[in-house]
Amino acid sequence: MAWKKACSVNDVAVDTLRKFDVGGVGVLVANLGDEFKAYPPACPHMEEPLEQSGVCSGGLLTCTKHLWQWDMRTGEQRAPAEKPLLMYDVRLDGDDVMVNVEHELEYEYEEEDDDDFEW
Amino acid sequence: MKITVRTKHQNYTVACNEGERILYAALRSGAPLPYECATGTCGTCKARARPGDVRSHWQSAPGSSYLKPERGEFLMCQSTAHADCEILVPGKPAAEVAGGLLPEYLKGALCDLRMLTHDVAAFDVKLDGTMAFRAGQFVAVRTAGLEGYRAYSMVNHDERTDRLSFVVKRLPGGGFSNWLFDGSPQNQPLEVFGPLGRATYDPSEGKDILCIAGGSGIAGIMSILAHSTRAGHFEQHRGRVFFGVRGMRDVFFHEELSDFVTRAGGNLEVTIALSDEEVPASAQSDYPRLGFATGMVHLVTSERMSDQYGDAVAFVAGPPPMVDGTLRVLIVEGRLPASSIRYDKFG
Incomplete structure (x- = not known):
């Protein structure tokens, strides 16, 4: 396991997102009020920087580029989004928000997972 | 091929x-x-x-x-x-091409070029054929001798028409802008490809409408107001329009907007947001049917709408930072679902 401190609980206001460098990996930390979550920093659609394009409201994250939306607790997509959010495990250690960044999570923008789609 | x-x-x-x-x-x-x-x-x-x-x-x-x-x-x-x-x-194809209407190429000629402010002009294109389009849609326009297409939203609306109306803001160094403002474009041939865009108004949705425009983004909103007024939308539903410009000298379409307000019989409010100046004392008496406020248009929208979003459908058009700021307000404060937010960002 590679638990590392991303930030302090006071670094991210409720219903906002902030990007932190966690041992060289960019991680987006969200404060849902009763829970912290951590995601890769780019939108799974067109790699828009979610720290700037993302809006949190009512437990939903919306990217203002194309209004892709996700449930912030589960990462599940809501229409019109076509891909879920990836998430890092998060735990609190006192006032520290700890994120498990064993591997950097990245989206498959090039569809390489799909043999059918590759030439 | x-x-x-x-x-x-x-x-x-x-x-x-x-x-x-x-x-x-x-x-x-x-x-x-x-x-x-x-x-x-x-x-x-x-x-x-x-x-x-x-x-x-x-x-x-x-x-x-x-x-x-x-x-x-x-x-x-x-x-x-x-x-x-x-x-x-990559990505999922949409449910339909563009408001259910297949776009096509049409030839036409520019006519009726007129200045609306010191740096905004309106012009019409008289088409050789006719085009059907939904309110809120745009076309890609090309002129002989200029590389590439520019996107312009239609200002007018009819189920099918041989005349499209547009507004353009002067952009220093812009190829089309120079051609339009400094050349002799009257009666020059143009090619349009359209209709395009999925940020469309549909009266059968039967909901209140909220329209927020920055500068020439008001074009598509005018088309929506033309259609909604003709469809009797404001007999049953409310409409609110927030139109952001820098100062009083940048306001255009006052008469047309005032006319829509009158015809809506109390169910349409139009607020002009001035980002760079205080509202002059004369504004209200000069334009009694319009409201005025000072501030960026998304902030004026936020302040005026407060908790009155209901289940409105929102239309947003303007430069990308203005649209993004407005989308934040609609999502966070208005709690509008993505399906009720339609936008056009143009750079």
């Missing part, structure tokens, strides 16, 4: 003319491929081709910042093919 478009969900075979933009060929043949601006700005229509199969006509298009050229990615709206080829389009 023939282009085979492969998506994860479906394949399309598209007949494409020599020199024709691949996106336009696909859309007019009914392939509902992803796109937004259709003119190189947003990057939404990116696709992949084998090396050498397609040629980009605008390498430095703003939307190319979304591309990985080493993977053969290109913008369909800016590229042509010269032989049969196959392309891959």
Whole structure:
């Protein structure tokens, strides 16, 4: 396991997102009020920087580029989004928000997972 | 030539003319491929081709910042093919091409060019044929001698018309802008491709409408007001319009907006937001049917709307920072679902 401190609980206001460098990996930390979550920093659609394009409201994250939306607790997509959010495990250690960044999570923008789609 | 478009969900075979933009060929043949601006700005229509199969006509298009050229990615709206080829389009095709109407090429001539403010002009295009479009849609416009298409939203609305009206803001150094403002464009031939865009108004939705525009973004909103007024929308539902400009000298369409307010019989409010100056004392007496406020248009919207969003459908049009700021307000404060928010960002 590679638990590392991303930030302090006071670094991210409720219903906002902030990007932190966690041992060289960019991680987006969200404060849902009763829970912290951590995601890769780019939108799974067109790699828009979610720290700037993302809006949190009512437990939903919306990217203002194309209004892709996700449930912030589960990462599940809501229409019109076509891909879920990836998430890092998060735990609190006192006032520290700890994120498990064993591997950097990245989206498959090039569809390489799909043999059918590759030439 | 023939282009085979492969998506994860479906394949399309598209007949494409020599020199024709691949996106336009696909859309007019009914392939509902992803796109937004259709003119190189947003990057939404990116696709992949084998090396050498397609040629980009605008390498430095703003939307190319979304591309990985080493993977053969290109913008369909800016590229042509010269032989049969196959392309891959990521993402899901839309439910329909553009408001259910297939776009086509039409020729026409520019007429009735007139200045609305010191740097905004209006013009009409008299088409050789007719076009049906939904309120809120746009066309891509091209003139002889200028490379590439520009996107302009229609100001007017009729179910089918041979005349399209537009507004344009003067952009120093802009090719089309120079041609329009400094040349002799009257009666010059134009080609339009459209209708385009999915940010459309549909009276049968039967909901209140909230329209927020920055500068010439008011164009599509005027079309929506024309259609909604004609459809009797304001007999049953409310409408609110927030129109952002810098100062009083930048306001246009006051008479048309005042007229819509009158015809809506109390169910339409129009507020002009002045970002760079205080509201002069004369504004209210000069334009008694319009409201005025000082501030950025998304902040004025936030303040005036407060908790009155209900289940309105929102239309947003303007420069990208203005649209993004407004989308935040609609999502966070208005709690509007994505399906009730329609926007046009133009750079």
